[in-house]
Amino acid sequence: MPALPVLKGTLDLLVLRALNWTPMHGFEIVSWLEQAAHGALDVEDSALYQALYRLEERGLLSAEWGVTGNNRKARYYRLTSAGRAYLRAETKSWVRYAETVTAILTAPRNSLPAGDAA
Amino acid sequence: MIRDGVRRFFKLALRRRDQWEREVEDEMRLHLALRAEQLAAQGMSPDAATSEAVRRFGALSTSRARLLDAARHREHHMQRTEFLADLKQDTSFALRTLGRQKGWTAVTIATLALGIGATTAVFSVVSSLLLHPLPYPHSDRMVFVYQEPSTGNRTGISVTITPSAPVVRAWMAGSHDFEALEGYNSSTVMLQTRDEPVKYQAARIFPTFPRFAGEKPILGRMFTTQDIAQRDHVVLLGEQLWRTRYGAQRNVLGTSVTLGDSTYTVIGVLPSALRPPVIGDAPPDFWMPLDVNNNNLGMMLLGRLRPGITSAAATSELDSLVARSGTDAGASALFRTRLAQPSDRVRFRDSLTMLSGAVLLVLLVACANVAHLLLARTAARHRELSLRAALGARRGRLFRQLLTESLLLTTAGAALGVLLGWLGLHTLVAMRPSSLDELRVAHLDTTTLVVAAALTVLSGLFFGIMGAMQSAGNTAQNTVRTGAAISPGRRSERARGALVVTEMALSAMLIVGATMFMRSVSNLQHADLGFQPRGLYAVNLDLSSSRYATAASKAAVITGLTQQLKQLGTLRDITVAGDPPNSMSFSIGRFEVDGETPPPTSETSFIEVKSVQPNYFRTMGIHMLSGSVFTDTTAAAGQVIVNEGFARKHWGTQSPLGHRLRIAQSDSEPWLTIVGVAADVASFGPTMENTAPMLYTPFNDMVLRSTSIIVRTGGSAASIARVRGLVRGFDPHLPVTIENVEDRTATSIATPRYVMLTLSLFTALALVLAAIGLYGVMAYAVAQRTHDIGIRIALGAPRRTVARSVILRGAALALLGAVIGLVAAHWGTRLIQHELYGVAKSDPVSFAAAVIVLLGAAAVACVVPTRRALAVDPITAIRAE
Numbered sequence: 001m002p003a004l005p006v007l008k009g010t011l012d013l014l015v016l017r018a019l020n021w022t023p024m025h026g027f028e029i030v031s032w033l034e035q036a037a038h039g040a041l042d043v044e045d046s047a048l049y050q051a052l053y054r055l056e057e058r059g060l061l062s063a064e065w066g067v068t069g070n071n072r073k074a075r076y077y078r079l080t081s082a083g084r085a086y087l088r089a090e091t092k093s094w095v096r097y098a099e100t101v102t103a104i105l106t107a108p109r110n111s112l113p114a115g116d117a118a
Numbered sequence: 119m120i121r122d123g124v125r126r127f128f129k130l131a132l133r134r135r136d137q138w139e140r141e142v143e144d145e146m147r148l149h150l151a152l153r154a155e156q157l158a159a160q161g162m163s164p165d166a167a168t169s170e171a172v173r174r175f176g177a178l179s180t181s182r183a184r185l186l187d188a189a190r191h192r193e194h195h196m197q198r199t200e201f202l203a204d205l206k207q208d209t210s211f212a213l214r215t216l217g218r219q220k221g222w223t224a225v226t227i228a229t230l231a232l233g234i235g236a237t238t239a240v241f242s243v244v245s246s247l248l249l250h251p252l253p254y255p256h257s258d259r260m261v262f263v264y265q266e267p268s269t270g271n272r273t274g275i276s277v278t279i280t281p282s283a284p285v286v287r288a289w290m291a292g293s294h295d296f297e298a299l300e301g302y303n304s305s306t307v308m309l310q311t312r313d314e315p316v317k318y319q320a321a322r323i324f325p326t327f328p329r330f331a332g333e334k335p336i337l338g339r340m341f342t343t344q345d346i347a348q349r350d351h352v353v354l355l356g357e358q359l360w361r362t363r364y365g366a367q368r369n370v371l372g373t374s375v376t377l378g379d380s381t382y383t384v385i386g387v388l389p390s391a392l393r394p395p396v397i398g399d400a401p402p403d404f405w406m407p408l409d410v411n412n413n414n415l416g417m418m419l420l421g422r423l424r425p426g427i428t429s430a431a432a433t434s435e436l437d438s439l440v441a442r443s444g445t446d447a448g449a450s451a452l453f454r455t456r457l458a459q460p461s462d463r464v465r466f467r468d469s470l471t472m473l474s475g476a477v478l479l480v481l482l483v484a485c486a487n488v489a490h491l492l493l494a495r496t497a498a499r500h501r502e503l504s505l506r507a508a509l510g511a512r513r514g515r516l517f518r519q520l521l522t523e524s525l526l527l528t529t530a531g532a533a534l535g536v537l538l539g540w541l542g543l544h545t546l547v548a549m550r551p552s553s554l555d556e557l558r559v560a561h562l563d564t565t566t567l568v569v570a571a572a573l574t575v576l577s578g579l580f581f582g583i584m585g586a587m588q589s590a591g592n593t594a595q596n597t598v599r600t601g602a603a604i605s606p607g608r609r610s611e612r613a614r615g616a617l618v619v620t621e622m623a624l625s626a627m628l629i630v631g632a633t634m635f636m637r638s639v640s641n642l643q644h645a646d647l648g649f650q651p652r653g654l655y656a657v658n659l660d661l662s663s664s665r666y667a668t669a670a671s672k673a674a675v676i677t678g679l680t681q682q683l684k685q686l687g688t689l690r691d692i693t694v695a696g697d698p699p700n701s702m703s704f705s706i707g708r709f710e711v712d713g714e715t716p717p718p719t720s721e722t723s724f725i726e727v728k729s730v731q732p733n734y735f736r737t738m739g740i741h742m743l744s745g746s747v748f749t750d751t752t753a754a755a756g757q758v759i760v761n762e763g764f765a766r767k768h769w770g771t772q773s774p775l776g777h778r779l780r781i782a783q784s785d786s787e788p789w790l791t792i793v794g795v796a797a798d799v800a801s802f803g804p805t806m807e808n809t810a811p812m813l814y815t816p817f818n819d820m821v822l823r824s825t826s827i828i829v830r831t832g833g834s835a836a837s838i839a840r841v842r843g844l845v846r847g848f849d850p851h852l853p854v855t856i857e858n859v860e861d862r863t864a865t866s867i868a869t870p871r872y873v874m875l876t877l878s879l880f881t882a883l884a885l886v887l888a889a890i891g892l893y894g895v896m897a898y899a900v901a902q903r904t905h906d907i908g909i910r911i912a913l914g915a916p917r918r919t920v921a922r923s924v925i926l927r928g929a930a931l932a933l934l935g936a937v938i939g940l941v942a943a944h945w946g947t948r949l950i951q952h953e954l955y956g957v958a959k960s961d962p963v964s965f966a967a968a969v970i971v972l973l974g975a976a977a978v979a980c981v982v983p984t985r986r987a988l989a990v991d992p993i994t995a996i997r998a999e
Contacts, residue, residue: 026145027152045149045174046181050188057192059199065141075145 003042011043011051013094016060016079016087025066025074026052052077060086135193142189146182150175204515208522215523219495223527226491229890230531230578233484234570235538236883237477238563240876242539243546244474246560248467252460253393255332256422260460261429262395263289263299263419263436265453267722277704277724278456283413288443290410295432297424300327301408301417302395306660308853310376314846317855318359320377321394322408322415330422331392338371338386346407353382357390359403377404378853379663395420421457429457452722469873469953472631472946473880479624480884481570485577486617487891492524492581493614494898517583524582528575535574539567546876551868615931618895621888622935622976623942626968628881630943631950633964634957635874641956642867645804648797649699650739651860653690653833656698657683657845658826660853676825679848683829686844688837691830693737694817696729698826700801700862703727705781709811711768712778712789725781726810729817735796737828745775745794751816758790763809765795779813790815801859803866804955828859870953885971888935889979896928896983904990912992924984925977932976936969943968 006014018029018036030048033041055061060083066076079087153171158164172178216223252260264278265285281289290299303322308315325342328334337360341352353375355364364370374381388405395418408417423432436455496503507516543562550557659675666672676694683692697703709723710716717723732747734740743765748757758779765774778789790813798809831837838856845854900907907920944960951959 025148027149030149030153031156044176044181045153046176046185049145049149049185053185053188053192057188057195072148073144074148075141 003040005042010094011047012055012060013087013090014041015048015051015055016083017091019061019077019079019083020087023064023066023076023078025068025076027074029077055083059083138189138193139186142182142185146175146185204518205522208519209526211519212523212526216527222491222495225890225893226488226527226578227531227534229484229487229491229887230528230574231534231538232883232887233481233488233574234532234535234567235540235542236880237481237484237570238535238539238567239542239546240880241474241477241566242543242563243557243560243876244470244477245563245566246557248470248474252395252420254330254395257460259297259423259425261421261423261432261457262460263421264456264458266456267724268452268454278458279453280416280418283410283415283417284443285440286417286419287410288439289419289436292439292442293432293435295424295427295435296421298326298330299419299421300324300330300395301410301419302327303408303415303417304394304396304402306853306855307377307404308851310378310851314850315853317853318377318403319400320404320406321402322406322417324408324410328388328392333389333392335386336389337368338384340386340388341407346409349409350407351380351382352385352407353377354386354388354405355384356401356403356405357387358401360387375404379665382406429459433457468950469635469877472950473873473877476624476628476877476880476884480880480887481573483621483624483884483887483891485573486621487887487894488574488578489581490614490617490891490894490898492578494894494901496582520583521579524579527582528578531578532571532575535571536567549872549875551865551872614895614898618888618892618931619935619938621884621891622932622972623939625881625885625888625975626936626939626972627943627946628877628884629968629971630940630947630964632874632878632881633967634947634950634954634961635870635877637961637963638954638957639867639871639874642804642870645800645955647801647804647863648740648799649801650830651863653831654699654738654859655829655831655838655841656700656826656857656859657829657841658698658824658855658857660824660855662824663851663853665851672825675849675852676827679845680827682844682848683827683841686840688840689829689831691733691737693731693734693828695731695734695826695828696817697824698857699738699799699828699859700857705813707781707783707787710780710782712780716782723781726812727781727815728812729815731817734814734817734828737830738799740799741797743795743797744773745792747794748816749793751818753816753818755816756788756790757793757816759794759796759814760792761796761798761809761812763798764811767809767811781813801863803863870955885975888972889975892928892931892976893979893982895931896924896980897986899927900924900983900987903987907987907990908992908994911990917988920990921984921988924987925980928976928980928983929973932972936972939972940965940968 014033015029018024018032024032026049029052030043030045033043033048052061052063056063056077060080061077062080063075063077065073068074150168150171153174154164154167157167157170162170175181254260263281265281266278286299286301289296293299301322301324305320305322307318307320309318325340325346328340334340335354336357338354340354341350345352355370360366360370370384371386372383374383376382388401390401393401408415421432423429433455440453440455503516507513539562543560547557547560657679659679661672661675666675680692680694683689703726704724705727706722706724708717708719708721709725728734732749732751735742735747742759743762745759747759749755750757760774760779768774769777774792774795777792779792780787780789796814799812829841831841838858842856845852845856910920911917943965947959951957957964
């Protein structure tokens, strides 16, 4: 199965999720995402950085220069408290949305009430 | 000092731009390197790994641009957020700081507001009186066109006359220097209604007048030259009349109205914005055609010069046109053209000019005060600022904080100033006397407002920030380390002193001026007019109507009406004269006195002549100084009475009785014999010269167009109402106006009183500002010397001595200012002296008043600083430093 393009808006959520436990720099986030999705999601690397800048602008992330294990200078991103609240709320609504859509798409046809189906 | 701060303040943003751009590049480079390493670890060749890393990143050129774009967005947004957060912090900090010093803040805001508001209001009034007297487009090129006698006028009366219709025709046909010439003739008309005739104002104009004035009919059409040529009886209504009397109905067009004896068709309505060229006149109710070919109609003439044409050039053009026209040859030799700028007709021109000069000075005083107040505060905050600088506040940050504070302060002041200006102007306009009705159209002069606001606000910003930055920067280390206050430089202290002296001097001048005006107005109110205006009314009859064509019918009206009025029994006195007491009519000719060399035949004089009944003098309350009233009123007897001024000028202490004089148009003119001398009469009020020659001749039956019955009532409203009722009952169609003579003389005082009032208010303002200035300087001096004072008190100096030193310094500054101001005032009052009545140029009362008021204000201004000096606790003062 070929890798899926990421739905609009969900990349932000995935990035915030990646940073939920610890601050990371850009490549670490990419690598985490690739591992977590087992290669099922197709994300262009530059798109990820755009998402990072966007989230920073909205105040959901903050950034700071730090040093990697290999002694390289890298920009580390960290969830702000606003970002954490946002992640919590958006995750809840995304899960509800996905469950609802999944339920509709996979339910046998005759189990749906006729009125609502229209 | 500031430049450093400003540069850093702005450089912050500039440096960050290439900073974040480099950061984006660094981040990209790191990502590509890490990805390539990851791929190489999975077994790719280094080259293949690098290109795969780039592929996964996305096409480099476009993705880099996209990233930079996103980063720029982010940076701008964050800067904005940061800026707003800082601003919020600065603002609340500034509000707290200002709130802690409520008194100082209030005084500063008040100074700004007064400086901006009061100067704008007063200058708006002055400029609308002085600079824009005619509300027409291109009014800077407009002139009134008159004629005046070409040779010396022996009577010394300056006379301008309106040109006759033939002269106007010659000018209109031939002039190239004028773009337009417009005639204007105003009169009262009686509108015949179902009940009784109602008096209205009518104006006659050329068809081109509305366009000349930048207006057009709001309904219907203007009359044309064709209407005039056909002698159509057409009329346009004034907007005011149309709205009030005709309910703004459109179907008023085509209806007819009866004015006097004739019926006119209404063809249009002219807007209220179309104002008459007579300064101070309200728009007329009826607009009628003025026929330049009708030699019987006089008119005042207003012209608009072509751009670049001087008055002198236009004058000589008009003169030569009259000479060439050949019409009215006699008149062309006797009269020459006289152009008058609309602003020449402004009364109290010099006072107004003086007032506008004072406006400028007061504005400067306000600026100086704001500077004072801010500098004094800086000194007080010196330690706070130094401490914050030492604790690591960036200069940019301090600068911004001070900027916010100064902006808050000046904005509040400016806003209040605009409000004050608006209120002030409306008050001044509402208080206008009827003689200055043109003020009705005065509006807030925006240029003045902007200049005043800019000057005060900028000086506020400048001194607020400059002083503070300097103080924070220069001595941050010194102050914190040693605790020494910056000692005020000798030079800056002297400069501040000089500023206060200037303010005091200006106030002294204004107080002298205002007091002189007050005394002048008081003199005017108690002046001897030479007659008794109380209860005096003129019943003016217009006998020009065809109903009273013959002399006999005119005489019958006068005798009949007089008889009935006498029978009323409520009138104290009644007499008949050719003109009402406060109008002038002149005889023109060579003025000859028997036994003296006759003047050259080319000379003409204007001599005021009143034809009166013998009891005129008794009715009016005019004293006969010598001789008697007329004993024989026939023309053959040739009796004449002269006024005191003329008698004294001509015969000095000798008696003029029995001497003969005549106003000769020809050598056969009969001589008149002087039988009495009457006191000079100021019938236009005390401000008008009243010693010019005036002749009284007997009133006989040769009534021309109008006549005036003069009655003295007991002064009650009821008695004049009965006169009114009787006159109306006598003949409802007779155009009559009843005039209160006393009102007229009161009106003449109204303008000087208004100027006085404005000047006094303004003087009070200047004084308040000067007192604030003195207060600022003294408060500053005391703040500076708290340490000294503390030591002196600690060493045993009595507090009285300390207080005395503060008060003495304040008094010295005020006194020096007063002396300079009085010297300047002594020089300056000669400019307005001719507008004063009964007040000497070096009026001791006015000068003394200035000194007293000034020292009083100075004492008040010194109270707070003195108390503060006295309250200094030596221990705290010394320890705090």
